[in-house]
Ligand SMILES: Cc1ncc(COP(=O)(O)O)c(C=O)c1O
């Protein structure tokens with residue numbers, strides 16, 4: 001979802017779905033959603049997360065179009081609620097879940113179990129049991145101990161399909177905290193240490209488990225295709241090693257997610273086209289070279305499906321001109337967007353609801369939390385008459401915002417408002433003080 005700038009007619013910005021193109025940008029584009037943002041502010045208040053259903057569905061189609069033979073599995077951790085799980089189910093994608101909570105949402109909308117992949121580096125026995133009982137299609141084994149633990153939970157007469165999560169030893173991702181493809185981080189089985197080989201041997205010894213393939217996930221917010229090309233080659237080589245060592249050809253290869261998006265106007269995301277072209281070529285070439293059948297591919301995009309489809313609306317509470325900077329403080333902050341403080345993530349923002357003839361000036365958009373680091377965006381150009389009561393929209397907040405929101409300073413989490421066909425509806429309600437107090441059982 002892009003934000004249309006104020007047009008010459010002075011109309012309020014409306015929702016606008018950006019088609020996938022060579023780049024993903026927040027440039028003026030034709031309005032399609034038809035919901036004025038100020039209507040949402042008036043009906044639902046601020047702060048509020050807004051998600052454009054058509055945009056989400058369009059991004060699902062875009063991946064499906066370029067990878068018609070692959071399983072496209074949406075990574076729920078990016079953004080999940082019942083509405084989102086329903087759209088993903090209707091779009092016939094799979095769902096990657098990594099907790100009992102995410103699985104419960106999937107179950108609550110009747111998400112087909114076979115299309116679910118269950119992840120996690122420390123799945124509890126209870127979570128494993130829930131996953132097995134629901135009949136999830138694949139469980140991704142992350143460590144050696146999990147093999148027997150899982151096998152013991154599978155009911156007699158059933159065989160649980162598993163993938164092994166392998167460390168391809170590739171460094172990719174926008175920040176150290178979201179790089180998961182190298183040695184020395186907590187996810188997956190090392191090839192170099194022999195853990196991958198040991199895990200294959202262990203799984204093959206368990207009649208309750210059926211090893212169907214390998215998985216890797218390099219990291220997140222990767223904006224070029226090269227790391228995926230490398231990963232595809234390394235993973236195909238691992239499939240060939242397994243064939244040579246055990247005489248079995250594993251039919252599936254899951255390359256995880258991580259496709260990057262644009263957060264700023266000057267940035268480019270990794271398009272499904274570029275991603276698919278590079279990965280398919282690498283998989284086909286390397287398979288042919290090693291005399292392996294081309295495996296069935298799975299990918300797990302999260303951010304690139306929900307991220308650009310969302311934005312956050314805030315109300316300006318205070319404007320402070322210090323000696324060095326102008327601070328624009330809004331009614332949300334690090335509780336609804338922890339990404340700047342966790343990963344140094346950068347955002348842009350727009351004034352909506354009124355036009356200003358004044359030239360923009362660079363401001364620092366900050367939240368209301370009791371932390372000096374509670375910054376939503378640095379150096380944002382906003383009109384110099386920005387004032388309390390104004391409404392600000394921050395684009396590209398559809399992934400890892402709602403799902404990572406906290407109640408810091410006992411702030412209730414914002415609602416999620418879905419827009420579709422010119423109408424807005426609340427799909428997750430605002431967290432009220434009563435919700436926060438309900439958990440506190442007192443003395
Ligand atoms: C196993 C796995 N798959 C998929 C994803 C989705 O990543 P992204 O939202 O960057 O596409 C993640 C998160 O990084 C992950 O851990």
Ligand SMILES: N[C@@H](CCCC[NH3+])C(=O)O
Nearest residue numbers: 077178220221339343400
């Ligand atoms: N939470 C991270 C992405 C982590 C992906 C999960 N492995 C972010 O907001 O960028």
